[in-house]
Amino acid sequence: MLYKRISFDKFEDGNGDLVPIEFNEVSQQVPFDVKRLYFIKCNKGDLNRGYHAHRNLEQVIMCCNGSFILELDDGLGNVEEVYLNEINEAVHIQGVKWRILKEFSEDCLIAVLASQPYDVADYIREYDEFVAYVKDI
Ligand code: TYD
Numbered sequence: 001m002l003y004k005r006i007s008f009d010k011f012e013d014g015n016g017d018l019v020p021i022e023f024n025e026v027s028q029q030v031p032f033d034v035k036r037l038y039f040i041k042c043n044k045g046d047l048n049r050g051y052h053a054h055r056n057l058e059q060v061i062m063c064c065n066g067s068f069i070l071e072l073d074d075g076l077g078n079v080e081e082v083y084l085n086e087i088n089e090a091v092h093i094q095g096v097k098w099r100i101l102k103e104f105s106e107d108c109l110i111a112v113l114a115s116q117p118y119d120v121a122d123y124i125r126e127y128d129e130f131v132a133y134v135k136d137i
Helices: 127-136
Strands: 004-007 011-013 016-018 036-041 049-054 059-065 068-073 079-084 089-093 098-102 109-114
Touching: 049 127, 059 079, 079 089
Parallel strands: none
Antiparallel strands: 004 089, 011 016, 036 109, 049 098, 059 089, 059 109, 068 079, 068 098
């Protein structure tokens, strides 16, 4: 698999669902030290995002609302898709993977936990460069 699934606890009562995530060594719910959290709100179903890889970044990606498909590619001929549509279901990405985010529902809200601060130099935005890079590591 090009990713690992994480299921966080979900507390459901008559008033809705609550998903707590603790960032500490004891709970180890997230497999790295979280340095950054960002959200993506994407309601244009015909648009895709991503089209890049990271040289040195781990991420946990979850869909807080609605749904979307995450496509991962290892540059070695393996491509996998994950459908995310549950507030407590996440995907852990490690290593250099090309990612495309697509097929967003109108109400889609994505949250991403990242292991490093934002660094524009960490991005590989050309697919050919990505394939050459993964063959080299
Ligand atoms: P980008 O990573 O290019 O998003 P996508 O690949 O999904 O289109 O980021 C879009 C913009 O947001 C870009 O101008 C940089 C900025 N950005 C930050 O400032 N900090 C961040 O942590 C991220 C992820 C993006």
